Each structure stands twice: as C-alpha cells, then as structure tokens.
Amino acid sequence: MFKIEVAKMSILFSPITIGGVSLKNRIVMSPMGMNACKAEDGKVTNWHKIHYPSRAVGQVGLIMVEATAVSLDGRTDPDDLGIWEDGQISGLKELVDMVHEQGAKIGIQLCHGGRKSKIPGKIMAPSAIPYDENSIVPEAMTEEEMYEVIAAFKESARRAKQAGFDVLELHAAHGYLINQFLSPLSNKRGDKYGGNLENRYQFLKEVIHEIHKVWDGALFVRISATDYHPEGCSIDDYIVYGSMMKEQGVHFIDCSSGWIVPPNFSERPGPGYQVPFASQMKKEVQIPTGAVGLITSGLQAEKILVEGHADLIFIGQELLRDPYWPKRAAKELNVSIDAPPSYEYIWNK
Structure with missing residues (x-):
C-alpha cells in the first residue's frame, strides 16, 4: 500500500x-490510559514500571505517559x-529513571x-451540558473553580519537573476539560471564557501562562483538530488556536480529533x-x-515524514500489540x- 524510496537512513529513525x-x-x-492505579491513590504501580520501560527497550524515541490527573x-x-500531590512524585521519578536507563526520553500528559x-462527587465543566444523554449533567464552573484548576495544572507541571520528565503535554483533546472550553458545543458561557474563539481560548491561555512559571522544558499540546460536527470546531479554528499556542511558547502540537461529543462517523x-x-x-x-491514528507500519510512517506532513509519529495500539514495533518498522x-x-x-541475525 505504501511505496516509497527508502534511503540507507530513514527519516523515521533520524534524530x-x-x-x-x-x-x-x-x-x-x-x-493511552492504563487504568492501573488503586482507586484514589493515583500512584505508579509495578504495571507502569513494566509497561513503559519495555517500549523504551523496544527503541521508541519518546515515551508519553498516559493522561495523568491534575x-x-x-x-x-x-x-x-x-x-x-507531592506523594506521587517519587513513583513518577522512578519511572522516568527506568525509561532514561533504556535510552529513551519520556513525557507526561496532564489532564x-x-x-x-x-x-463520585461533583462533576464540573465550562457549562452545564452533559456529554451525552446517559451522562451526569455537570455544574458550570465558577471563576474561582477555574482558577483552582489552573493552579492544579501549574502545580502538576512543577511535580513533573521534579520527577525529571523531558516533555510536558497538555491534554486539550478528546472532550476533556480544556477541550470543553475550546469547543462551542460544550462552552456556552457568557463571560470572558466563552463566546468567540478568542474567549474560548482564554482558559488554555491561562493554563499555559501559569505552567511557564514552573516549567521551562518542551511543551506539547494534544488537540482534537475537528469536532466532526457542523456547529463545532474545524481544523480552520484550530489553526487560529495553534497560532495562539505558538505565540505563547508551545513547541509542538499533537493532532488528534473528535470526542467532544459522541462520534457519528458515516464510515469507519x-x-x-x-494526518x-x-x-x-x-x-x-x-x-x-505529530501525526497519530491508525498508523501501523514503518513504510506508512516514513511516507508521512518524507512528504512533510508531520515531524513525529505517534504510535498507539500497535505498540500495545508489539512493544518492539520500531524493530519491525526498521526491517520494513x-x-x-x-x-x-x-x-x-x-536482533542482528
């Protein structure tokens, strides 16, 4: 399916x-969420210590730890x-050290x-609009509650730095809180955090501003580049958001899509x-x-890079099936x- 001229040194395997x-x-x-912690504990478990370093052994360049609650x-x-909380730092630092020992870099996604x-308990959102008909109706956040969450992102970034992570990624995709502020489908506020596109960006703007006070490393943002809905955000809206992020010092945008509302694809x-x-x-x-989503082969990944569509290739499910996917890609x-x-x-036989 994917035919390209393969050089002696591919772009996929170049630094x-x-x-x-x-x-x-x-x-x-x-x-990718592992759901491997004890309830309300949130601490790194033996599962994480096996799961992530094994992909580093498999020669993945950057390990992104799952969406981690702030x-x-x-x-x-x-x-x-x-x-x-600070009690979670030591486990995260141990995980960072294990991945570094295997020659990979490691990032964490804040969510x-x-x-x-x-x-259980209070569910908050920009507006009192549930995700779907089976979901709890959330409470619209007050400005004080927003400031508390922004502070939580900042403190989580501080802890990530203490733990030694190389990359910090903000999860602004897949219908989670930051994404809820960005989309008109979930944000119907009448204050400075809602309404036009610039106002809907205000919450993320303040999160980034506060994070810069404690984090001076690589900063990524994962976005849902379209809502797949005629009244939602499109890639053109996210181009504007992306320009704002770049102006604020974001280094990289990880481009996913959807899930602000239940998906309704006409075809798979x-x-x-x-891409x-x-x-x-x-x-x-x-x-x-970064390109992500149904990228399964080395030839496919190389083609994306050769044609200049992205700078990094994010591999999800294929790395769950095969921790040594990079070796397979290199052979291809x-x-x-x-x-x-x-x-x-x-390996060299």
Whole structure:
C-alpha cells in the first residue's frame, strides 16, 4: 500500500530536537490510559514500571505517559494515574529513571476530565451540558473553580519537573476539560471564557501562562483538530488556536480529533485519517506537529515524514500489540537500528 524510496537512513529513525529535547528517532508512544492505579491513590504501580520501560527497550524515541490527573476530582476514572500531590512524585521519578536507563526520553500528559470525569462527587465543566444523554449533567464552573484548576495544572507541571520528565503535554483533546472550553458545543458561557474563539481560548491561555512559571522544558499540546460536527470546531479554528499556542511558547502540537461529543462517523476511519490535520497545522502555523491514528507500519510512517506532513509519529495500539514495533518498522525500511545490548545477538541475525 505504501511505496516509497527508502534511503540507507530513514527519516523515521533520524534524530530530531524539539523544544530543546533531542530524540534519537521520530517514534513516539502515544499516551493511552492504563487504568492501573488503586482507586484514589493515583500512584505508579509495578504495571507502569513494566509497561513503559519495555517500549523504551523496544527503541521508541519518546515515551508519553498516559493522561495523568491534575486533581482528585479531575480523574476520568477512579483508577487513573495522578500527579495531584507531592506523594506521587517519587513513583513518577522512578519511572522516568527506568525509561532514561533504556535510552529513551519520556513525557507526561496532564489532564482534567471535566464533564467526562467518571468519579463520585461533583462533576464540573465550562457549562452545564452533559456529554451525552446517559451522562451526569455537570455544574458550570465558577471563576474561582477555574482558577483552582489552573493552579492544579501549574502545580502538576512543577511535580513533573521534579520527577525529571523531558516533555510536558497538555491534554486539550478528546472532550476533556480544556477541550470543553475550546469547543462551542460544550462552552456556552457568557463571560470572558466563552463566546468567540478568542474567549474560548482564554482558559488554555491561562493554563499555559501559569505552567511557564514552573516549567521551562518542551511543551506539547494534544488537540482534537475537528469536532466532526457542523456547529463545532474545524481544523480552520484550530489553526487560529495553534497560532495562539505558538505565540505563547508551545513547541509542538499533537493532532488528534473528535470526542467532544459522541462520534457519528458515516464510515469507519481509514489508515492515517488524522494526518491531514497535522499537515495543515504544520504548514500554516509553522510549528512542529505529530501525526497519530491508525498508523501501523514503518513504510506508512516514513511516507508521512518524507512528504512533510508531520515531524513525529505517534504510535498507539500497535505498540500495545508489539512493544518492539520500531524493530519491525526498521526491517520494513531496510535500515539497521541499535539493539538493546542484551538482545544484540538475536536482533542482528
């Protein structure tokens, strides 16, 4: 399906520096929820210590840790990983050190679930609009509550720095709280945080502003580049948002899509269906981007990079199926990559 001229050294396996962080290749483990913590604990478990470092052993360049809750009431699920208190730092630091030992860089994605939080107690959102007919109607946030959540993002960024993460990513996609502020489908506020596009950006603007006070490393943002709804945001809206992010010092935009409302695809998405969003964002905003979604082969990933559509390739489900996906991709591209020292005798046969 994907036919390209493969050089002796592919772009997929070439180094790149983004936001001052140098990666050995362009392969990123996409953040995916593991739901592996004890309820209301949020601490790193043995599962995380096996799951993430094994992909580093598999030669992924950047490991992105799953959506991690910035507050107890911001969890999307009761067993979410957390970064809402200092007691969680030591486990995160151990995880960071384990990934670094295997030659990869590591990032963490900060998240607040907003109206998509599935926890007991108060559910907050920009407006009192439920996600779907089966969801709890959230309470519209007061400005004081917004300031508290913004402060929670800032403190979580401080903890991420203490733990030694290389990259910080804000989860502004998939219908979670920041995404809820950005979309007119979920934000009907009449104050400075709602209404026109610039006002809907205000919440994220303040989150980024506060994070810069404690975090000086690489800053990524994951977006849903379209709401797949005629009254929602389109990629053209996100081009404007992307320009604002770049002006604020965001280094990279990770382009996903959808889930602010339940999806209603007329047909099943095909391979690389979100790549055009990354491509348009990269070209029009002049910012590095990541392509994600149904990217399964090395040839496909290389083609995306060769054609200039993105700078990094985010691999999700394929890395759950195969922790050594980079080795498979390298074989497809007919290039040699370093093997973990203990595996050299078999990888190079």
